[in-house]
Amino acid sequence: MTWTLFGDWNSGATILEILLNEAGADVAFRPVSIARDQQLSPSFAAINPMQRLPALVAPDGTLVTESLAGMLVLAEHFPDARLLPPAATPARATALRWMAFLAGELYGAVGRFDYPERYTTDPAGAPAVRESAVAETRRLWALLDRHLGAGPYALGETFSALDAQILVMSRWSNGPAVWVDAHCPRIVEVVRATAARPSAAAIWTRNYAPIRPARTDEADAVASLVEAAYAPWVAVVGQRPGPMDDDYAARIARGEAHVVAEPSGALAGLVVIEEKGGAFWLDNVATAPAYAGKGLGRRLIRFAEAEARRRGHGAIRLYTHQRMERNIALYQGLGYAEIGRGVEHGFARVFMEKRLAG
Ligand SMILES: N[C@@H](CCC(=O)N[C@@H](CS)C(=O)NCC(=O)O)C(=O)O
Missing domain, CATH: 3.40.630.30 (Gcn5-related N-acetyltransferase (GNAT))
Known part of the structure; x- marks a missing residue:
């Protein structure tokens, strides 16, 4: 009953790693180094044709790409872990809303920050693409910060998959983590509460804890x-x-x-x-x-x-x-x-x- 997770140690796979830990699942982690562009290799393209991380393989061999799909699949497979609020409740709707927001809008801006040359046909335009991506990530985090209710978690007293996504994604994009910490108190509160959970403490430490x-x-x-x-x-x-x-x-x-x-x-x-x-x-x-x-x-x-x-x-x-x-x-x-x-x-x-x- 082993789940196989292809990812870099600090990547979208890290969100799924936290959720698999929450569920107590048996996981085989397959490192794919983004620094060495291993996600672009033909052998990884055979696993995920989009050549992006994460890629999750269920125990029955089903491949799941796209971080949001991975989060939803794990929530369905492990109902006892309560990774999402009960179906058809306002809390569930709110969780899905912000999970889609981060996976769609924020992930897109992070991609433009990390690989600006992919988003312009003019090489000289890459710095401007990156600059606008930084502004966009800040706008998105500030918006989410303003709209979250009382904590400590994103949905209140109870942990959900959205918290794992906020923990990981708010640490990315070089500059913005510093910016988020200075400008988004609710995001910082979610990060602190989630980092202390047994499912995330070691992940937090290796990737994000201060040196x-x-x-x-x-x-x-x-x-x-x-x-x-x-x-x-x-x-x-x-x-x-x-x-x-x-x-x-x-x-x-x-x-x-x-x-x-x-x-x-x-x-x-x-x-x-x-x-x-x-x-x-x-x-x-x-x-x-x-x-x-x-x-x-x-x-x-x-x-x-x-x-x-x-x-x-x-x-x-x-x-x-x-x-x-x-x-x-x-x-x-x-x-x-x-x-x-x-x-x-x-x-x-x-x-x-x-x-x-x-
Ligand atoms: N829509 C995808 C985006 C995945 C994505 O952009 N992943 C990053 C790592 S966190 C990646 O693989 N970057 C390397 C690249 O784009 O070449 C998802 O939600 O999983």
Whole structure:
């Protein structure tokens, strides 16, 4: 009775992932990387001819594309999960109204923001398409915000599929998440209530929870996170990798350790950044085992790259152990190139660099 969900870790599939969690369904997640345009590949076109995410396959093999259809199908398949208010009630009508609004109007504006060149025959017009898409997303969120009744959820006291859609879609489009948080108090209230649900807490954490400087009282928690994250590498490397014995109290005191925490406060991820010898270093990325391979590490790497740019560096460097071949391949996939090898502090290291576009 397994549902198969094709999606990126932060995409329309995330809405369905929350609903499948609410229903306690058995799910096989099939990652499709939008950053690598895997949704445009012939193999994915054979699954969804629209070449978009999400694509959901029911246990009987039925394919469901279009996020709204996926939400409705799951609500029908799992009546006990009460993903929608009872049929033929005002609350149901309101839920359907705003779900269609977000899936139709908002999704369209997000598509124009993400791929403006698809919506103009004049390449020079793409920036204007994107600009108008930003204005449209803001108009739509403000409109929804004004029309939602009392909370904490979109429909009041009770969670519905609409809340999962608001949680995920309000975080997209780069700028607008910041804008929504500043201008749409009801949307923020829905996001906060939904993020705290067991079905969404881990999803919230890996995709959207803020990356913030670690606090001084978190040094032990940071060390434990690193211990768990690097434990599988000890046998591969033949010794404890360097980050396992770093001084995290000192890193925190210097403002070099940044973390992502679950709504409960438990740490999910760490990135250590450092300016050394005129260069900007991504010293260490670690995720709690439950978050491995689900996009949190990449988000932490993107944060480090943005921080390097913000501080005026044209490149970012990192090192990894020569035996950590999987990591070397991962960094190459993210645009890092090898700049040297050598033994440093007793570790056989590979040094890599990525040039950062302005
Ligand atoms: N109408 C579709 C829109 C799906 C959509 O645009 N998905 C985005 C990801 S969240 C996508 O696949 N973008 C990649 C692309 O358009 O190439 C739905 O509601 O599912």
